Amino acid sequence: MSLPDFPVEGGCQCGAVRYRLKASPLSVYNCHCKDCQRFSGAAWSMSMIVRDADFEASGEVETYDRKADSGNVIAMHFCANCHGWLWNTPPAPGIKVVRAGTLDDLNWAPPVGNIWTDSKAAWVDIDQSLVNFPKGAVDRTPLFDAWTALNSKDA
Template identity: 70%
Template sequence: MDLPDFPVEGGCQCGVVRYRLLASPLSVYNCHCKDCQRFSGAAWSISMPVESDRLEHLSGTLASYDKIADSGRGISMQFCVHCHGWLWNRPQASPALVMLRAGSLDSLNWAVPVGNIWTDSKVAWVDIDPALVNMPGQPASREPLYDAWTELTGKDRP
């Protein structure tokens, strides 16, 4: 798979908040937890863990909503203050990471999910590819997802 030439950009629905992703994410995967279903309004959301220093907030004001996730861990959800589009969250247990919502990228053609987490919470009609890295709940480690992304892209982690 070919990655785009970084940096790439994205933003919220109304265009007020813009950001730049400076390098490849650590992985791309689907999250089927109830939080992602509620926040995205879909059966899952596409998560992209990125190192905090590789995400540049360019414009617009963010609103934050701190909550306890399905995993029991604290997260800070980040939204556009104007249109309330969900852009990323910051896991309190991993302050060096930002969990970017891939759907907020200007182009996500290259953001191929390599796995699924919280498969025990998936909606009944979703089929999970058993060849992917799949986890029934919150992974104790994202390393298998990172390794699958490295294998797919042929690029070493930053």
């Protein structure tokens, strides 16, 4: 598996919101918090941390501010038409957390870790060889390093 030629694109289910990622994300990982379970309708959501400067979006987006399990207030961004969850803006400056499943081609973006494993569904098996956190990752450096290491093998 190797990184694609950037830019790559993604968007919502109805196509009203599209985005372009101009460079590799900093990391891709799974989040097992209860909020992600509720928002995604699945046992976890796939998160892709991207630099603000590498992300462009078009279309009408609605924003919902939610208080996360961590206590942080996070701006959640959805398509104004189909209400598909696309990305959130965390308190950390300069980044967005994009739902990796909204990429047009997800094949190049395997998760390198998991966060909030303490709240995972009981039947979910966590790969212990990945970078895993029982709660939120206060320092995301291990996730960034794992992504860099994975993709440097492919170079």
